[in-house]
Amino acid sequence: MPATVFFSLLSVQILVAGAFLIPVSMLAIVQFGNFAQNKTTMERYARQQKMSEEDQQNKIVNSGLKNDPRIMIDCYPKRD
Numbered sequence: 001m002p003a004t005v006f007f008s009l010l011s012v013q014i015l016v017a018g019a020f021l022i023p024v025s026m027l028a029i030v031q032f033g034n035f036a037q038n039k040t041t042m043e044r045y046a047r048q049q050k051m052s053e054e055d056q057q058n059k060i061v062n063s064g065l066k067n068d069p070r071i072m073i074d075c076y077p078k079r080d
Contacts, residue, residue, distance in 0.1 A: 034041055 030041065034044065037044065
């Protein structure tokens with residue numbers, strides 16, 4: 001295989017790899033931001049209002065999960 005064909009194929013491969021590098025780096029930045037904030041992407045960009053802690057507890061009680069022994073609720077002590 002002549003050198004010009006080899007280098008032209010190599011340059012095409014580098015361009016294709018570079019095209020994937022941009023979206024992958026954007027996803028990595030979003031994931032690192034999620035990790036730093038200890039949230040999922042859905043939690044960060046949700047349009048619904050944030051629920052208070054009392055509302056969250058009421059939602060758990062009303063859902064019937066409070067009596068399920070497999071669900072651990074308030075298993076960590078609250079920090080002051």
